[in-house]
Amino acid sequence: MAIVTVIGATTWGNTIGKLLVKKGIPVNIWARTEARARELNEEQENLAANNDLIKYLSFTNDIDAALKSSEFVIMGIPAQSLRQTARTINDHITSNMVLVSLSKGLEAETGKRMSEIIPEEITSTSSEKICILSGPNLSQEIKQGLPATTILASRNDDIAQRARDLFHSPNFAVFTSNDVVGTELCGALKNVIALGAGMVDGLQLGENAKATLITMGWNEVTSLGISLGAQLSTFYGLAGLGDLITTCAGNLSRNHYVGFEVATGLPLEEVKTSMINIAEGIDTTLAVNRLANKLGQKMPIINIIYKVLFGELPPSEISESFKQGLNPQANI
Amino acid sequence: MAIVTVIGATTWGNTIGKLLVKKGIPVNIWARTEARARELNEEQENLAANNDLIKYLSFTNDIDAALKSSEFVIMGIPAQSLRQTARTINDHITSNMVLVSLSKGLEAETGKRMSEIIPEEITSTSSEKICILSGPNLSQEIKQGLPATTILASRNDDIAQRARDLFHSPNFAVFTSNDVVGTELCGALKNVIALGAGMVDGLQLGENAKATLITMGWNEVTSLGISLGAQLSTFYGLAGLGDLITTCAGNLSRNHYVGFEVATGLPLEEVKTSMINIAEGIDTTLAVNRLANKLGQKMPIINIIYKVLFGELPPSEISESFKQGLNPQANI
Numbered sequence: 001m002a003i004v005t006v007i008g009a010t011t012w013g014n015t016i017g018k019l020l021v022k023k024g025i026p027v028n029i030w031a032r033t034e035a036r037a038r039e040l041n042e043e044q045e046n047l048a049a050n051n052d053l054i055k056y057l058s059f060t061n062d063i064d065a066a067l068k069s070s071e072f073v074i075m076g077i078p079a080q081s082l083r084q085t086a087r088t089i090n091d092h093i094t095s096n097m098v099l100v101s102l103s104k105g106l107e108a109e110t111g112k113r114m115s116e117i118i119p120e121e122i123t124s125t126s127s128e129k130i131c132i133l134s135g136p137n138l139s140q141e142i143k144q145g146l147p148a149t150t151i152l153a154s155r156n157d158d159i160a161q162r163a164r165d166l167f168h169s170p171n172f173a174v175f176t177s178n179d180v181v182g183t184e185l186c187g188a189l190k191n192v193i194a195l196g197a198g199m200v201d202g203l204q205l206g207e208n209a210k211a212t213l214i215t216m217g218w219n220e221v222t223s224l225g226i227s228l229g230a231q232l233s234t235f236y237g238l239a240g241l242g243d244l245i246t247t248c249a250g251n252l253s254r255n256h257y258v259g260f261e262v263a264t265g266l267p268l269e270e271v272k273t274s275m276i277n278i279a280e281g282i283d284t285t286l287a288v289n290r291l292a293n294k295l296g297q298k299m300p301i302i303n304i305i306y307k308v309l310f311g312e313l314p315p316s317e318i319s320e321s322f323k324q325g326l327n328p329q330a331n332i
Numbered sequence: 333m334a335i336v337t338v339i340g341a342t343t344w345g346n347t348i349g350k351l352l353v354k355k356g357i358p359v360n361i362w363a364r365t366e367a368r369a370r371e372l373n374e375e376q377e378n379l380a381a382n383n384d385l386i387k388y389l390s391f392t393n394d395i396d397a398a399l400k401s402s403e404f405v406i407m408g409i410p411a412q413s414l415r416q417t418a419r420t421i422n423d424h425i426t427s428n429m430v431l432v433s434l435s436k437g438l439e440a441e442t443g444k445r446m447s448e449i450i451p452e453e454i455t456s457t458s459s460e461k462i463c464i465l466s467g468p469n470l471s472q473e474i475k476q477g478l479p480a481t482t483i484l485a486s487r488n489d490d491i492a493q494r495a496r497d498l499f500h501s502p503n504f505a506v507f508t509s510n511d512v513v514g515t516e517l518c519g520a521l522k523n524v525i526a527l528g529a530g531m532v533d534g535l536q537l538g539e540n541a542k543a544t545l546i547t548m549g550w551n552e553v554t555s556l557g558i559s560l561g562a563q564l565s566t567f568y569g570l571a572g573l574g575d576l577i578t579t580c581a582g583n584l585s586r587n588h589y590v591g592f593e594v595a596t597g598l599p600l601e602e603v604k605t606s607m608i609n610i611a612e613g614i615d616t617t618l619a620v621n622r623l624a625n626k627l628g629q630k631m632p633i634i635n636i637i638y639k640v641l642f643g644e645l646p647p648s649e650i651s652e653s654f655k656q657g658l659n660p661q662a663n664i
Contacts, residue, residue, distance in 0.1 A: 136543035147655050148540035173544075173659035207578050208480035211468035212505075215574040222568070236554070236568055242547040246539050249581040323479050327505035 004166070005030060005070040007085060009040055009059060012102055013076020015139040016167075021056045023169060029059045030066040030089075037061040067092040072100060072166055074133075075114070079105025079188070080283050082114055086121035095124045098159055100131040100152075104187035105280040106287035111294070113184040128156045131163045132180055134187035136242035142172065149173040151239040153183035175238065182230030186240040189221045190247045191255045191281030192288055196305040197248045198259025203319045212326045214248050217301040224288070224297050255281035263308060265315045285309055301325055336498070337362060337402040339421060341372055341391060344434055345408020347471040348499075353388045355501060361391045362398040362421075369393040399424040404432060404498060406465075407446070411437025411520070412615050414446055418453035427456045430491055432463045432484075436519035437612040438619035443626070445516040460488045463495045464512055466519035468574035474504065481505040483571040485515035507570065514562030518572040521553045522579045523587045523613030524620055528637040529580045530591025535651045544658045546580050549633040556620070556629050587613035594640060597647045617641055633657055 006017040009031040017027045031037040040059040047053060060066050067073065073093065077085050082103055093099070099122070101114040115130045135150030142148055152167065152174050154160035160176040168174040177183055196217055200210040222235040234240055247253050258279045261271045268282070289306045292299045304325045307313045313321055338349040341363035349359045363369040372391040379385060392398050399405065405425065409417050414435055425431070431454070433446040447462045467482030474480055484499065484506050486492035492508040500506040509515055528549055532542040554567040566572055579585050590611045593603045600614070621638045624631045636657045639645045645653055 136540045136547070138539055141538040141540050144538075146538035146541060147544075147658055148538075149544045149658060168661070170659065171655075173661065175661075206473040206476075206478035206480075207470055207581070208468045208473050209478060211574045211577040211581075212479075212481045212570060214577055215468070215568075215570055218573065219568065236547075236551065238544060238547055241550065241573070242543045245543040245546055245577070245581070249539070249543075249577070323503075326479055326481060327502065329500070329505065329507075 003028070003070050004072045004074060005066050006074045006076050007066075007089060008032075008075065008077035009036060010076050010078070012137075012139050013074065014040075015143050016074060016076065016102065016133075017057060018053060019142065019169060019172060020166070021053055024056065025166070026056045027058075028066045028070070029057070030063060031059050031061055034061040063089055063092055070097060072098050072163065074100045074102060075118070076102045078278055079103040079114065079280055080108060080278075083107065083117050083121055086118055090122050093122050093124050095126075095129075097125070098129055098131060098163055099125055100133055100163055101184075102133055104134060104191060105284045106188045106291070108283035108286045111287040111291035113181065113188070115180050115184060128154075129159060130154065130180070131159060132183045132187070133163075133167065134183050134239045134243065136238060136246040138246055145171050147171045147173075149175065149238050149242065151175055151177050151183050151237065153177040153180045153239070155180055177234065177237075177239070179231040179234045181228055182225050182234030183239045185221065185225045185228070185230055186235060186243060188280070188284050189224075189288060190240075190244045191253075191279070192285050192302060192305060193217045193221070193244060194247045194253050194255035195259035195279075195281045195285060195309060196301065198256035199263035199305065199308055199318075200322060201256070202260035202263030203322060205319070205322060209322070209326055213301060213322070214244065216326065217305070218244060220299040220302055224292065224295070224299065227295060227297060254279040258282060259305075259309070263318055267311060268309060282309065300328070335360070335402050336404045336406065337398050338406045338408050339398075339417060340364075340407065340409035341368060342408050342410070344469075344471050345406065346372075347475050348406060348408065348434065348465075349389060350385060351474065351501060351504060352498070353385055356388065357498070358388045359390075360398045360402070361389070362395060363391050363393055366393040395421055395424055402429060404430050404495065406432045406434060407450070408434045410610050411435040411446065411612055412440060412610075415439065415449050415453055418450055422454050425454050425456050427458075427461075429457070430461055430463060430495055431457055432465055432495055433516075434465055436466060436523060437616045438520045438623070440615035440618045443619040443623035445513065445520070447512050447516060460486075461491060462486065462512070463491060464515045464519070465495075465499065466515050466571045466575065468570060468578040470578055477503050479503045479505075481507065481570050481574065483507055483509050483515050483569065485509040485512045485571070487512055509566065509569075509571070511563040511566045513560055514557050514566030515571045517553065517557045517560070517562055518567060518575060520612070520616050521556075521620060522572075522576045523585075523611070524617050524634060524637060525549045525553070525576060526579045526585050526587035527591035527611075527613045527617060527641060528633065530588035531595035531637065531640055531650075532654065533588070534592035534595030535654060537651070537654060541654070541658055545633060545654070546576065548658065549637070550576060552631040552634055556624065556627070556631065559627060559629060586611040590614060591637075591641070595650055599643060600641060614641065632660070
């Protein structure tokens with residue numbers, strides 16, 4: 001029986017950990033502080049009805065204990081913390097461990113994907129050992145046992161199949177892919193499009209304009225992906241279109257909230273102060289803008305989202321800027 | 333100045349007619365009965381504030397008067413009525429007229445697209461003279477002057493450009509395409525996917541499952557399109573993904589309503605009786621099922637939608653059928 005370690009007792013990390021525990025797989029979840037690990041262990045012991053969880057799941061702040069005999073290491077942490085956390089666990093990772101990234105973001109300073117950062121910071125791994133799990137996965141629904149699908153991407157087909165078999169469950173259908181670049185870009189960049197969708201809603205431009213922004217924006221993302229070596233079909237598969245739809249369709253995502261508030265004139269710093277959790281799309285917008293500039297890739301819709309987000313347009317010009325962006329041939 | 337005739341005083345036909353009138357283009361709208369034409373003319377005269385409408389727009393039941401000197405004939409009628417209406421107007425169409433189809437559906441009995449039916453019934457036209465207008469276009473928003481985009485498709489580039497210039501406005505960005513087949517299939521088949529999205533909502537399977545159904549279903553539609561000679565990019569452009577998002581994202585579409593009610597156990601005939609307007613997706617589901625069978629094209633998601641819609645599954649099996657359809661590899 002494989003032993004699994006989840007690095008980061010985040011909402012999504014815990015959800016994935018519990019999904020595995022329900023399959024009878026022993027899971028250690030590493031929390032950042034001893035207090036947090038203790039709190040989560042106690043919480044769990046109080047759930048007396050759910051015996052499986054008590055038997056197979058334990059939270060710990062001891063990184064050595066957490067990773068001991070582990071076969072799969074699941075990185076369940078926000079994208080901007082990944083590099084630092086990878087450094088922290090580096091000494092405890094052995095070359096036989098498979099690493100699975102759950103993060104949906106790009107590093108703000110470098111535009112790098114998670115599968116690029118991990119081998120830079122973890123000396124005993126290689127890109128062959130890295131997997132990406134990404135798809136239309138609202139964690140609340142997966143906790144409830146509602147059906148969902150996802151993509152498990154790895155460069156190495158055998159590793160992909162092993163990791164796929166680990167996660168696959170009757171209510172969580174896991175499909176393999178060898179497009180690591182595309183799968184990561186999809187998960188990261190749909191958050192940027194969700195920011196834009198929130199902006200269009202904040203400006204009350206309507207559903208037609210929102211669908212246009214999502215479509216044009218996603219085509220820009222796809223072109224960027226292709227030029228980075230990703231596969232077209234990934235952007236229109238479950239990790240792409242699927243995740244885009246769950247994130248952009250409702251008004252529930254944190255990124256949508258940020259876009260909405262910023263478009264109506266609230267400065268980004270104030271919006272951030274009002275939030276408990278991080279909206280991954282903010283830093284990823286910085287990252288993709290840097291990446292586009294570096295590659296000389298034209299991304300006009302993403303560029304409007306960037307300018308509005310970081311206050312580079314006067315509030316009075318925001319609405320007009322979107323209208324022009326959605327109608328680049330308007331002057332007839 | 334071009335004279336435009338809209339055939340069919342439908343919601344969308346009237347909206348497009350009024351959009352043109354606002355550009356100063358004279359528009360005749362042909363209504364099915366004299367009473368309806370009179371009613372619409374009176375309604376309009378009462379809108380005293382809007383002088384342009386009074387000057388350039390007239391409703392009539394006289395097909396000869398409606399089409400006299402017309403340069404563009406816009407077919408604004410439901411897909412299942414198109415053949416009959418085309419027969420009715422056949423004698424009044426001349427070979428110089430450009431025909432624009434607004435219908436989003438396939439003929440139930442034959443699986444044919446609107447651009448296939450028109451030249452079968454209108455003797456003096458050719459497929460070169462036919463255009464398709466389709467995109468993320470909720471008519472209510474276009475009436476309000478909110479920004480929108482759409483695709484104008486024609487096999488003939490000059491005709492496409494002329495028709496594009498006719499419709500293009502600051503708040504209605506029209507992009508040309510030469511993919512008639514793809515543009516028509518997108519407009520028709522997103523209604524079938526919306527039926528499925530409604531079903532998933534009716535079964536309370538959640539947003540993850542709904543995004544999965546939309547993604548898998550749209551990939552089936554895309555494959556069908558490719559085998560019929562359509563272009564891949566159309567399915568991920570404004571007429572494809574754009575229209576799919578406006579139709580499936582909210583719960584407002586008639587097709588979503590039908591899917592929702594049928595999935596919760598109400599027979600289709602009862603649902604239809606409860607509706608004033610037609611849900612185009614119903615007949616188009618019949619059509620696409622026939623088309624898939626004829627071509628030997630596997631469309632498992634579309635097939636579940638078809639079976640649920642036409643009562644071929646006992647209500648107790650509907651939920652399980654969707655879960656299996658979304659997780660074809662579940663048995664591990």
